[in-house]
Amino acid sequence: MELTLLGTGTPEGLPRPGCPCAACALSVGARSRAATAVLVDGALLLDLTPGAVLAGARAGHSLAGVRQVLLTHPHDGPAVELPPGLPAAGRVPDGRELSVISGHRVRAVPMDAPGTGYEVTGPDGGRLLYLPPGGAPGGTGETRGLRPYDMVLADVLGRPEALARLRASGAVGPATDVIAVHLDHDTPPGRELERRCAAAGARAVPDGTTVSVGEYGAEPDLPRRTLVLGGARSGKSFEAERRLEAFPGVVYVATGGTRDGDAEWVQRVGLHRERRPASWRTAETCDLVPLLAKTGPPLLIDCLALWLTDAMDRAGAWDDGEWARSARLKLADRVAELVAAVRATRRQVVLVSNEVGAGIVPATASGRRFRDELGRLNNAVAGECEHVLLVVAGQVLVLKD
Secondary structure, X not given: OEEEEEEOEOOOOEOOOOOOOHHHHHOOHHHOEOEOEEEEOOOEEEOOOOOHHHHHHHOOOOOOOOOEEEOOOOOOOOOOOOOOOOOOEEOOOOOOEEEOOOOOEEEEEEEOOOOEEEEEEOOOOOEEEEOOOOOOEOOHHHHOOOOOOOEEEEOOOOOHHHHHHHHHHOOOOOOOEEEEOOEOOOOOOOHHHHHHHHHOOOEOOXXXXXXXXXXXXXXXXXXXXXXXXXXXXXXXXXXXXXXXXXXXXXXXXXXXXXXXXXXXXXXHHHHHHHHOOOOOEEEEOOOHHHHHHOOOOOEEEEOHHHHHXXXXXXXXXXXXXXXXXXXXXXXXXXXXXXXXXXXXXXXXXXXXXXXXOOOOOOOOHHHXXXXXXXXXXXXXXXXXXXXXXXXXXXXXXXXXX
């Protein structure tokens, strides 16, 4: 099957009319995006949007051969005028199948939000799944097939858990070509858009792009180890979580443990848990080496600064005399063991740590010791990671890509 993406934006398009935000201001020219609509083999049109005929012409395709027009979601505002010669647009009832005269078979997939997803099987056997904006499959059984889809078009950035569900059910495999559509102004265009899509194992393409289902051979280039650095309230934890939210069964490793009687700490932990996907589970431990050695779902370790605090506690490294006698060597051995585990792990792992220094000198010897050791730990772990990010005021700077 050959697909032409006549548009890749939300129903409002990008930039949104009258929106003064920075992302909309940047979404001009080649970065602008019409509402998502997909032309399949010149015969099937998924979603009818304003300017579809002109968009097809710009991409070098005519809509004269379209035999079926299917809608995926309720359209707000005035009805879109049907271009001359196109059949009336409609929706297939959930769970029903439709055979198109062109040889395509379409099955309607129920969603957990208003709208309908479509599974399209081409005459050549290629399989495509197209999801509406803000939609995720209503249940894993709805998309469980004999083999993974060749291509998935979905609201990857708006509903990353939809992609996680598809991965959990086996509907999306390592070779599935995932393309992000229904793109909105929540993500700035350009490199930031590419980075967030890549973190989810997906890609974004410009309007008018033509792709072939089943012929995309390159698997998503997902870094196995990522270190996310940042200061207090910089957004580093949120960024780390966002990098794994499109994957199922993530283990969130909280190195801070529990603090009895500390209501403020309990509130912090609660806020972190509320924003994590429901499919994630939490492990409260500083014993990271066995976790890194096991095979299993991705790990999110938050954070190395708290891990180092625990390691210094165990080594007695806060006491000046103990530090000189043996604690320095004990801590060095513990750090070396962790770094070796990061180097050897086969799991996908995202680690979070505090960036240190910036000219502030702690008033105590133990404070200066902790600052220095955290800097050394960050250096060593960064050296074993394929990807290193620095988060400043919620903005992500790529230090190692």
